[in-house]
Amino acid sequence: MNPLVTPGIGLLFWQVVTFLLVLFLLSKFAWKPIMAALREREANIDHALSMAEKAKLEMQSLKADNERLLNEARAERERILKEATEAANHLVEGARAKANEEGQRMIENARLSIENEKKAALTEVKNLAATLSIDIAEKLIKRELQDEQAQRALVQSYLQEANLG
Amino acid sequence: MKKILVFLFALFTFSAQAAESAEGEKFSPGDMIMHHVGDDYTWHFADGVVLPLPVILYGEGKLDVFMSSNFYDEHHQLKPYKGYVMEHGHIYYANEEGEPKVVEGENGEEKHAAPLDLSITKNVASMFVSVLLLFLVFFSIAGAYKKRRGQGPRGVQSFFEPIIIFIRDEIAKTNIGPKYERFMPYLLTIFFFIWFNNLLGLIPGGANLTGNIAVTLVLALMTLLITVFSGNKSYWGHIFNTPGVPWWLKWGIPIMPLVEVIGIFTKPFSLMVRLFANITAGHIIILSLFSLIFIFESVAIGPVSxxxxxxxxxxxxxxxxxxxxxxxxxxxxxxxxxxxEHDHHDDMGHGDAPYAVDAHH
Incomplete structure (x- = not known):
């Protein structure tokens, strides 16, 4: 047989012994720590990545929270301002209304008293006029009744006018 | 870089020349190539730069350990030593004349008597070098992982880490599934063992370790054993009771179980042959290209080669x-x-879905 394809006993023996030894020693002292280190590092990297992702999400939620708080604060301010304005407006409005009312009332009072005064004055004028008229009429009648001639003429004229027919 | 390349080629051609001078007058490319891709008792780096390796022999109840240089005299000629003789790259028992002892084999044919040869040959020595390298590299990397816990890779660590992760993610996870973790040490070990030895074999003067059938045989055998011993119920069920196959092909004429059982062995066999053939072929091609220089006996062919x-x-x-x-x-x-874990109701990618449906209803 060709020596190339005839396995030599010596080499077979040494190959088995050496290879098993190499396999054992490398497995125990090289591959095991290396694989463990690689695994550990990959786990670390995975962990770090997931932590970063988590931090990012937290950051986002924090930011959203801040935004929300800010918005709330803004809304609150808006509300307070609005309320204050409203209250101020209300106050002014109330004061104005009250002043108006007071004025109105005073005017009304004034008007009423003027009216009363006027009425009283008028009544007085009327009474005075009546008294004057009665006085005048009394004086007139007194004077007329002194002249008989004239009395007769007047009765005559009335009668004519009545035209008793 | 250029200088290194030139040096490497010089080394390569020198070792080819060395082979020539060792073989004698006539240059035989076949012998030279077989000598280079085969195993040896010495490590021949270049002409005159030879590292003798220990020879370990066991036979007839005694263990002999000595350096392979004992087989050579001062003129680099082979000689018997301690009752052993080397011939054609093998060690045999020597007879009185210093020739290999001839004994009768089991079937009556004549053959040379040989002891059990557990020598540290060139391939074994090269393997030890590669193992040393593997330990050096990966123990230091493991140390770096421990020292620089949780930090990014640095230096050699960052060169090998993507490869390790590739083997884990693209080879183990995709092909094995959730139970990949227990196979990781073996997969990493064979990958780096084969790769390192392939590269060491490419260095001029290096051994053709991964192109040696004994080495690939052991590696393939490991894969076979791990496959067989980690096979679950559905794996064996698939082999002895293949779903989607008419019953008479399983129980009447047991063709399918036979084919599947053969398949258990052909898969690692293909692994063994593929690695051996690819690496040896590469070495043979490169050596053949250099042999052209000596075949044509011309300097002009040198640059082309x-x-x-x-x-x-x-x-x-x-x-x-x-x-x-x-x-x-x-x-x-x-x-x-x-x-x-097979679901016996799907077609498992064999394209036999209609039959599977028939078989189950």
Whole structure:
């Protein structure tokens, strides 16, 4: 047989012994720590990545929270301002209304008293006029009744006018 | 960089020359190539730069350990030593004349008597170097992971980390599924073992370890054993009672179980042959290109050979990685098949859905 394809006993023996030894020693002292280190590092990297992702999400939620708080604060301010304005407006409005009312009332009072005064004055004028008229009429009648001639003429004229027919 | 390349090629050609001078007068490319892709008792880096390796022999109740340089005299000629003799790259018992002892085999044929040879050959030595490298690299990386816990990779660590993660995510996770973790040590080990040894084999003077059938045999055997021992009920059910197959092909004429059982062994067998053939072929091509220089006995062919060999070397660098990847990927796929929880009502991607429906209703 060709020596190339005839396995030599010596080499077979040494190959088995050496290879098993190499396999054992490398497995125990090289591959095991290396694989463990690689695994550990990959786990670390995975962990770090997931932590970063988590931090990012937290950051986002924090930011959203801040935004929300800010918005709330803004809304609150808006509300307070609005309320204050409203209250101020209300106050002014109330004061104005009250002043108006007071004025109105005073005017009304004034008007009423003027009216009363006027009425009283008028009544007085009327009474005075009546008294004057009665006085005048009394004086007139007194004077007329002194002249008989004239009395007769007047009765005559009335009668004519009545035209008793 | 350029200087290094030039140096590498010089080394490569020198070792080819060395082979020539060792073989004698006539240059035989076949012998030189077989010598280079095969195993050896010495590590021949370049002409004159030879590292003798220990020879370990066991036989007839005694263990002999000595350096392979004992087989050579001062003129680099082979000689018997301690009752052993080396011939054609094998060690046999020597007789009185210093020739290999001839004994009768079991079937009556004549053969050389050989002891059990557990020598640290060039391939074994190269494997030890690669193991040393593997330990050096990955223990230091493991240390870096412990020291710089939770931090990013640095230096060598950042070179190997993507590869390790690729094997985990693209090879193991995709092909094995949720139970991938228990196969990770094996997958990582074979990937880096094959890759490192492929690369070491490309260095001029390096051994052709992953192109040796014994090595790929052991690696494939490991994959086979792990597959078989991690096979779950549905894996064995698939083999002995393949869903979607008419009953008479399973119980009447047991073709399907037979085919499936053969399939258990052909899968790792293909792993063994693929790695062996790819790596050896690459070495043979590069060596053949250099042999052209000596066949044509012309300096003019040198640049052409070097250009082609450079191209081939880059291709082999890629093949070194590719074959390691393929071996690991296919192993992962076999493991995935063994631990997968099959739902017997779908067609499992075999395209036999209509039959499966018939079989179940």
């Amino acid at each position: 070097v250009a082609f060999a450079t191209f081939m070397n880059f291709l082999e660098l890629f093949v070194a990685l590719l074959q390691a990847y393929i071996f690991t990927l296919l192993s992962a796929m076999y493991f995935g098949g063994a631990v997968e």
